[in-house]
Amino acid sequence: MKVYGSIEAGGTKIVCLIAKSSTKILDQWVIQTEMPEMTLNATVAYFKGMLLQHPEWQLQSIGIASFGPIDLTLTSKTYGFIQQTPKPGWAGTDLVGFIQREMGVPVYLDTDVGGAALAEYTLGAGKEKNSLIYLTIGTGIGGAYIHYGKNIYGIHHAEYGHMKVPRIPDDAYRGGCPFHDDCLEGMASGPAMLKRWGIPADQLPMDHPGWDYEAAYLGQAVINLIYTLSPEIIVLGGGVMNHAGLIDKVQDFVHANMNAYCQPAAYRTEIRSTIVLPQCGNIAGAIGGLILAENGLKAKK
Amino acid sequence: MKVYGSIEAGGTKIVCLIAKSSTKILDQWVIQTEMPEMTLNATVAYFKGMLLQHPEWQLQSIGIASFGPIDLTLTSKTYGFIQQTPKPGWAGTDLVGFIQREMGVPVYLDTDVGGAALAEYTLGAGKEKNSLIYLTIGTGIGGAYIHYGKNIYGIHHAEYGHMKVPRIPDDAYRGGCPFHDDCLEGMASGPAMLKRWGIPADQLPMDHPGWDYEAAYLGQAVINLIYTLSPEIIVLGGGVMNHAGLIDKVQDFVHANMNAYCQPAAYRTEIRSTIVLPQCGNIAGAIGGLILAENGLKAKK
Numbered sequence: 001m002k003v004y005g006s007i008e009a010g011g012t013k014i015v016c017l018i019a020k021s022s023t024k025i026l027d028q029w030v031i032q033t034e035m036p037e038m039t040l041n042a043t044v045a046y047f048k049g050m051l052l053q054h055p056e057w058q059l060q061s062i063g064i065a066s067f068g069p070i071d072l073t074l075t076s077k078t079y080g081f082i083q084q085t086p087k088p089g090w091a092g093t094d095l096v097g098f099i100q101r102e103m104g105v106p107v108y109l110d111t112d113v114g115g116a117a118l119a120e121y122t123l124g125a126g127k128e129k130n131s132l133i134y135l136t137i138g139t140g141i142g143g144a145y146i147h148y149g150k151n152i153y154g155i156h157h158a159e160y161g162h163m164k165v166p167r168i169p170d171d172a173y174r175g176g177c178p179f180h181d182d183c184l185e186g187m188a189s190g191p192a193m194l195k196r197w198g199i200p201a202d203q204l205p206m207d208h209p210g211w212d213y214e215a216a217y218l219g220q221a222v223i224n225l226i227y228t229l230s231p232e233i234i235v236l237g238g239g240v241m242n243h244a245g246l247i248d249k250v251q252d253f254v255h256a257n258m259n260a261y262c263q264p265a266a267y268r269t270e271i272r273s274t275i276v277l278p279q280c281g282n283i284a285g286a287i288g289g290l291i292l293a294e295n296g297l298k299a300k301k
Numbered sequence: 302m303k304v305y306g307s308i309e310a311g312g313t314k315i316v317c318l319i320a321k322s323s324t325k326i327l328d329q330w331v332i333q334t335e336m337p338e339m340t341l342n343a344t345v346a347y348f349k350g351m352l353l354q355h356p357e358w359q360l361q362s363i364g365i366a367s368f369g370p371i372d373l374t375l376t377s378k379t380y381g382f383i384q385q386t387p388k389p390g391w392a393g394t395d396l397v398g399f400i401q402r403e404m405g406v407p408v409y410l411d412t413d414v415g416g417a418a419l420a421e422y423t424l425g426a427g428k429e430k431n432s433l434i435y436l437t438i439g440t441g442i443g444g445a446y447i448h449y450g451k452n453i454y455g456i457h458h459a460e461y462g463h464m465k466v467p468r469i470p471d472d473a474y475r476g477g478c479p480f481h482d483d484c485l486e487g488m489a490s491g492p493a494m495l496k497r498w499g500i501p502a503d504q505l506p507m508d509h510p511g512w513d514y515e516a517a518y519l520g521q522a523v524i525n526l527i528y529t530l531s532p533e534i535i536v537l538g539g540g541v542m543n544h545a546g547l548i549d550k551v552q553d554f555v556h557a558n559m560n561a562y563c564q565p566a567a568y569r570t571e572i573r574s575t576i577v578l579p580q581c582g583n584i585a586g587a588i589g590g591l592i593l594a595e596n597g598l599k600a601k602k
Binding site: 069083130131145147152153154155156157158159160161162163164165166167179180182220223224225227228229230231232257258259260261262264266 | 370454460467481526533
């Protein structure tokens with residue numbers, strides 16, 4: 001039986017899947033993300049062990065959805081390497097090369113958020129659509145644009161969190177990004193909310209003005225992305241979006257602030273079904289990895 | 302002899318070309334943009350007249366690079382129609398349908414700036430590259446992203462001018478966009494510069510602080526586009542960019558303010574050859590129309 005592997009390499013945990021297809025998962029395994037050598041050896045040991053236990057499983061390929069920054073340029077000498085990162089020990093790790101050498105099957109790569117975006121596009125909120133933006137708002141802010149099934153970027157994967165949008169005039173918070181101070185991530189990530197209000201986002205009361213600030217920053221970022229890429233659907237995920245009512249506030253901000261300029265019905269009358277929460281759950285990135293593994297082989301043939 | 306037609310429909314003038322290919326122009330004709338019926342009838346009369354004079358010319362197709370907003374969605378009932386626009390009489394004009402019915406050849410459409418972007422990608426600053434952003438800064442601000450030869454957008458063409466970036470803290474100008482006040486176009490177009498400083502951009506002295514403001518607004522917009530789409534090359538055109546030295550200021554702003562975060566060499570050591578002025582001159586949009594006409598037929602076959 002043909003099976004596919006997936007590795008969602010996150011900053012705090014690694015999720016591995018073995019599956020018949022992206023909708024038929026046979027096994028799931030999770031470990032904490034420690035130093036790279038130990039973590040990657042354990043990951044390989046998991047796959048090898050499962051394949052020994054199930055001699056009928058024929059591993060075809062592996063998809064990796066990894067935290068970044070990571071080099072996605074196929075022709076680059078450091079393709080598949082983790083780039084500069086504050087995560088101890090991981091900068092310069094040859095993630096794709098290691099897995100490919102150890103497992104001996106084709107390995108396909110995207111970012112973790114690229115994987116989640118692909119999962120939502122293929123099986124989730126975007127499954128009837130041709131273009132989708134996925135934006136995740138948690139410890140950091142990241143995103144990806146899927147256009148007719150492909151993650152679109154130029155010489156580096158997207159880093160939506162580091163765009164800048166206007167400050168709210170009475171917002172005194174300096175911004176928490178070590179590189180850009182008050183970029184989107186610096187102003188609207190979970191840690192930024194904690195630092196500004198002194199309360200973790202998940203404990204901030206429903207009627208706290210912090211949610212209006214948050215909706216304004218996220219809403220303006222969404223408007224910038226609409227005027228740049230106009231996706232059919234926009235999925236907002238990540239821990240901060242778990243706050244009940246935040247999605248509605250973002251929808252309202254976008255609707256009001258586009259102010260009827262180049263505002264197709266999707267962003268006007270259909271705003272509630274266009275800016276939405278994710279549907280693929282908390283292993284979306286790993287499911288995206290399975291889709292990468294399947295699609296990568298198909299493209300090769 | 303096979304020939305191709307091109308119509309660059311701009312807000313103030315219409316440029317028509319007849320050519321053997323995008324690099325072999327046989328004839329060029331320009332008229333002022335008046336009310337749509339008169340203007341389009343004159344345009345059709347030009348093509349028909351030229352074809353009568355040159356019976357050896359066999360018109361294959363026409364490419365249109367038009368001012369907008371215009372509906373580019375092939376499956377839409379209003380595909381090829383000019384949308385809401387302040388330009389008197391043009392809203393709701395069936396531009397593509399009229400030309401197609403009158404001329405009886407396939408017609409291919411993009412925005413004017415999409416056409417200019419395609420020209421730069423194919424024959425100009427981007428001819429060795431796989432991804433290019435073209436941003437034009439003049440009466441308005443617009444742009445397009447060409448990725449492996451295709452203009453990439455979702456349900457509406459790009460409107461980069463209407464993204465927002467942070468205000469410069471001591472900038473007291475309210476912003477001139479009738480829809481969004483201080484969006485990029487509202488703060489950094491030619492008319493915005495005139496209103497803020499009381500002097501037309503082309504007469505603003507070299508050492509006027511206005512150029513630092515301009516470079517900061519444009520530079521931040523470029524950074525937002527890099528963190529979204531990371532093109533191999535970024536072309537800044539339009540009348541405002543004719544100011545000597547502005548391109549260098551934008552390069553410097555982008556280099557400094559990305560602050561080494563996800564900043565590939567293109568935006569670091571190669572910044573002077575990555576953010577550049579256009580090469581295709583002032584009929585770039587019309588040349589893009591020829592490329593549309595040629596490529597459209599190829600894609601059909």
